[in-house]
Amino acid sequence: MxxxxxxxxxxxxxxxxGMAAAHRDLIRVHFEPNYIVRADAPVRGKVGLxxxxxxxxxxxxxxxxxxxxxxxxxxxxIFTSPTPDQMSEATKAVNGGAGVLLIVKNYTGDIMNFxxxxxxxxxxxxxxxxxxxxxxxxxxxxxxxxxRRGVGATVLAEKICGGAAEEGADLERVAALCRAVNGAxxxxxxxxxxxxxxxxxxxxFELADDEMEFGIGIHGEPGxxxxxLEKADHVAEMLMEPILADLPFRRGDEVLLFVxxxxxxxxxxxxxxxxxxxxIAEKHGLAVSxxxxxxxxxxxxxxxxxxxxxxxxxxxxxxxxxxxxxxxxRWGA
Amino acid sequence: MxxxxxxxxxxxxxxxxGMAAAHRDLIRVHFEPNYIVRADAPVRGKVGLxxxxxxxxxxxxxxxxxxxxxxxxxxxxIFTSPTPDQMSEATKAVNGGAGVLLIVKNYTGDIMNFxxxxxxxxxxxxxxxxxxxxxxxxxxxxxxxxxRRGVGATVLAEKICGGAAEEGADLERVAALCRAVNGAxxxxxxxxxxxxxxxxxxxxFELADDEMEFGIGIHGEPGxxxxxLEKADHVAEMLMEPILADLPFRRGDEVLLFVxxxxxxxxxxxxxxxxxxxxIAEKHGLAVSxxxxxxxxxxxxxxxxxxxxxxxxxxxxxxxxxxxxxxxxRWGA
Numbered sequence: 001m002x003x004x005x006x007x008x009x010x011x012x013x014x015x016x017x018g019m020a021a022a023h024r025d026l027i028r029v030h031f032e033p034n035y036i037v038r039a040d041a042p043v044r045g046k047v048g049l050x051x052x053x054x055x056x057x058x059x060x061x062x063x064x065x066x067x068x069x070x071x072x073x074x075x076x077x078i079f080t081s082p083t084p085d086q087m088s089e090a091t092k093a094v095n096g097g098a099g100v101l102l103i104v105k106n107y108t109g110d111i112m113n114f115x116x117x118x119x120x121x122x123x124x125x126x127x128x129x130x131x132x133x134x135x136x137x138x139x140x141x142x143x144x145x146x147x148r149r150g151v152g153a154t155v156l157a158e159k160i161c162g163g164a165a166e167e168g169a170d171l172e173r174v175a176a177l178c179r180a181v182n183g184a185x186x187x188x189x190x191x192x193x194x195x196x197x198x199x200x201x202x203x204x205f206e207l208a209d210d211e212m213e214f215g216i217g218i219h220g221e222p223g224x225x226x227x228x229l230e231k232a233d234h235v236a237e238m239l240m241e242p243i244l245a246d247l248p249f250r251r252g253d254e255v256l257l258f259v260x261x262x263x264x265x266x267x268x269x270x271x272x273x274x275x276x277x278x279x280i281a282e283k284h285g286l287a288v289s290x291x292x293x294x295x296x297x298x299x300x301x302x303x304x305x306x307x308x309x310x311x312x313x314x315x316x317x318x319x320x321x322x323x324x325x326x327x328x329x330r331w332g333a
Numbered sequence: 334m335x336x337x338x339x340x341x342x343x344x345x346x347x348x349x350x351g352m353a354a355a356h357r358d359l360i361r362v363h364f365e366p367n368y369i370v371r372a373d374a375p376v377r378g379k380v381g382l383x384x385x386x387x388x389x390x391x392x393x394x395x396x397x398x399x400x401x402x403x404x405x406x407x408x409x410x411i412f413t414s415p416t417p418d419q420m421s422e423a424t425k426a427v428n429g430g431a432g433v434l435l436i437v438k439n440y441t442g443d444i445m446n447f448x449x450x451x452x453x454x455x456x457x458x459x460x461x462x463x464x465x466x467x468x469x470x471x472x473x474x475x476x477x478x479x480x481r482r483g484v485g486a487t488v489l490a491e492k493i494c495g496g497a498a499e500e501g502a503d504l505e506r507v508a509a510l511c512r513a514v515n516g517a518x519x520x521x522x523x524x525x526x527x528x529x530x531x532x533x534x535x536x537x538f539e540l541a542d543d544e545m546e547f548g549i550g551i552h553g554e555p556g557x558x559x560x561x562l563e564k565a566d567h568v569a570e571m572l573m574e575p576i577l578a579d580l581p582f583r584r585g586d587e588v589l590l591f592v593x594x595x596x597x598x599x600x601x602x603x604x605x606x607x608x609x610x611x612x613i614a615e616k617h618g619l620a621v622s623x624x625x626x627x628x629x630x631x632x633x634x635x636x637x638x639x640x641x642x643x644x645x646x647x648x649x650x651x652x653x654x655x656x657x658x659x660x661x662x663r664w665g666a
Contacts, residue, residue, distance in 0.1 A: 002525045002542065004565045004602040004638060011601060014565075018604030021611045022624045058600040192335045209335065232337045232347075264597035266633050267391035268344060269337040271351030278354045291355045293660075295628075300599045303634065305337060327626075331663045 001201050008198035012055045012075060019062055023327045026066045033083065035090035036062045037072045047165040047174045048072070048094035051103040051158055052087060053110055054079040056197070057218060060155060060297045063328030069162035070326070071100075078197050078300075079219045081109030087117030091126060099127035099171035103157055103178060105150030106134035129171055131178040133157055135187045135308065137246045138215030138223050149217050152260050152308030153185035155296045156320075159329060163319030177315060184313075186243040189306030190223065190235065191216040191262060195299050214238065218262075218299045232269065236276035239307045244284055247311065251285030254312045256320065261295035262304035270294065273305050281309070290320055296328065334534050341531035345388045345408060352395055356660045359399045366416065368423035369395045370405045380498040380507045381405070381427035384436040384491055385420060386443055387412040389530070390551060393488060393630045396661030402495035403659075404433075411530050411633075412552045414442030420450030424459060432460035432504035436490055436511060438483030439467035462504055464511040466490055468520045468641065470579045471548030471556050482550050485593050485641030486518035488629045489653075492662060496652030510648060517646075519576040522639030523556065523568065524549040524595060528632050547571065551595075551632045565602065569609035572640045577617055580644065584618030587645045589653065594628035595637035603627065606638050614642070623653055629661065 005011050013031065020029035029036050035052070042048065051061045052074030061073035071094035076082035091100050100121065104114045111132065118128045135153035142149055161178045169177070191213045194203035204220035207213060212230070215223030230238070249255065259274040261267070274293050281288050289312065297306070310316070323332035338344050346364065353362035360369050368385070375381065384394045385407030394406035404427035409415035424433050433454065437447045444465065451461045468486035475482055494511045502510070524546045527536035537553035540546060545563070548556025563571070582588065592607040594600070607626050614621050622645065630639070643649070656665035 002545075002562060002636065004525070004568060004598060004606055006564045006566050006605065011605065014608055015601040015604040018606070018608035018611075018626075022604065022607050022626050055601065056599070058604075063600070192337070212335075229335060231339045233339050235337060263599055264634050264636075265337060266389070266596055266631060267396070267628075268348040268388065268633070271348040271355065271391075272339065272344065273337055273351070274355050275347055275351035278351075293351075293355050295600075298599060300601070301597050301636065303335065303597075325664075331658075 001196050003198060005198060011198050012077060026325065026327060033086040033089050035072055035074045035086050036065045037090065037093050038066050041071050041094045042096040044096045045098050046096045047098045047169065047171050048096055048100035049103065049161055049165055050087065050090050050094060050100055052082045053105050054081060056300045057297050059328030064158050064326050066326030068166045068322055068324035069329060070158055081107065081113050084113045084116035084120065087114055088120035091117060091121040091128065092124060095126045101161065101171065101174050101178060102128060102130040103154065104130055104132050105154050106132050106147055107144045108146060127171060129175040131175055131182065133182050135182060135185045137186050137242050138188050142217055143221040144219060151189065151218055152187040152258055152297055152306050153182055156185060156256065156258060156308065156310050157181040159324060160316050160319040162324065163322030167322060181310065181316060184311040185308055186246045187306055187308040188239045188243050189216055189304060190214045191302050191304035192229065193264065193303040194220055195263065195302040216304065218297065220299060220302065232272045233276045236273050237280060240277055240280045243307060243309050249284065249286055249309065249311060254287045254289050255281060256290040256310040256312055257281060257288045258292040258308040260297050260306045260308065262302040262306065263295060263298040264301045264303040265305055267294065270305060277307055290317065334529050336531060338531060344531050345410060349408065359658065359660060366419040366422050368405055368407045368419050369398045370423065370426050371399050374404050374427045375429040377429045378431055379429045380431045380502065380504050381429055381433035382436065382494055382498055383420065383423050383427060383433055385415045386438050387414060389633045390630050392661030397491050397659050399659030401499045401655055401657035402662060403491055414440065414446050417446045417449035417453065420447055421453035424450060424454040424461065425457060428459045434494065434504060434507050434511060435461060435463045436487065437463055437465050438487050439465050439480055440477045441479060460504060462508040464508055464515065466515050468515060468518045470519050470575050471521050475550055476554040477552060484522065484551055485520040485591055485630055485639050486515055489518060489589065489591060489641065489643050490514040492657060493649050493652040495657065496655030500655060514643065514649060517644040518641055519579045520639055520641040521572045521576055522549055522637060523547045524635050524637035525562065526597065526636040527553050528596065528635040549637065551630065553632060553635065565605045566609040569606050570613060573610055573613045576640060576642050582617065582619055582642065582644060587620045587622050588614060589623040589643040589645055590614060590621045591625040591641040593630050593639045593641065595635040595639065596628060596631040597634045597636040598638055600627065603638060610640055623650065
């Protein structure tokens, strides 16, 4: 295992300390329980947005805390759900009196712990809603999930709900928008290499020099099939086809196209995939009006790519374009 | 070689096509010769900023084209200098009548070709200045360089000069600011793994499972020494010590601390290194008032990190904080 760390047991705490030091204008980090809140939390009268999950997917979620996106993120240990007390403390810390939305990726541990956190928050008199993200069309159930996994749509939902909450939307409206984003988004990914969880010390799986794992999850859990590595244009087709068929997307739909890097894949390759994916979308009669290209939801140093396609409506587009000021996503303000 | 590409010979052209498709609101891409210009180029009365170099370092330089940063970037083949005609065409395309500054990393090919491009531009009546960036304290000469290599300071110079040019500074002023940034910045990097140039098809060097290459360049060229992998805090010390000694930085200096990922190193590790580097800077009495953490100048899928420390003055700080709207760096507008 080759990593720039001091010890497997300190990875998350030291990375959080680094984030706190680097972004003290934007965020504050609370330790034990670990959570990140925007520097001006709680914002009076604004719906609070809380997400979280295992660490190792950076910049998701901590890099998305700030004005116009999340109010708090709860980082668990690497690839491990955060605990209910992290979530409930974060919820309390960002409660500005207008309620709090919990954005939960569909993994069994996350679901259970966010559920308990929601109960705790309700006992404290905080109005809470939960929306589960489950946009991955690759598999029906998997190692860590009953039902579809929550992947790339999470990033889009956090940005869009954050934009709406910042502009004064109420809790029901923000929760409805989150459900709408999840309902209109589909994703699929693949890996060219595995990643190594520091405390495990060895790669989570092995791939031959000419193989890729198609339909992979963000923890290295198996996908649809293991197959020979294909050219980028063919890879893009293989990802786009089940995405397009699933919603289904229809001619004339306006979409956001998100090409996400899993960690080690260079930007230059992501743009090659983006080029192919946009051409496929356009051949299907879709109008790609918004896009995102880069490593926003990673699996440590895994090489690979995922594609998320979101059918936009006016409310989503407006909230997507709204200003955002976070460590990892920042524009318009 | 495992890469999401269609063929080694198409990598740069297809990635540029992807960038053009993804960022058509910000940039335009010209093919043969290849260069990227901001969508509103040329900007009348503004000093034009042109940089470039081999591809494989994305987002540098193409991701830095846009309002408040570069007017044009010239991407060569992977790890290969762009040609003089790319540079001179780009210079013409962004000439708004106030002259053009060429920001050149100190590699023999880049220096030669930018020199020829400058001559060509002068023949066309364009006022041109060149500033060479050579901030790498690792080695005196190297495989591709006479003198020190140009590395992380390039990113900072492009942002700072871009901010000043956007606010109306004239050519002499922007060139002086660029020289000042280069003069006040020092960098050092290391690699945990090699990268593979697509047309070579195999890694540029080999490192054992417990080794790192210390003082490496951004093309995988050898550094100061090959040594056992150390803990992140020790790695940060080894990088910071020669940087601090070289300028030298003095107690009370205000600095920008830039922790850069070489490609495959996860953000979580960059923050661990950032935390250690800031602590070392503060122990030295430096005030870290600005920072940048992320993969901004990469070497394809190389794992590793570099640190750049820039002593800030008022003009640099103001230009750093100015709005920027590019594919890879974007804030305040």
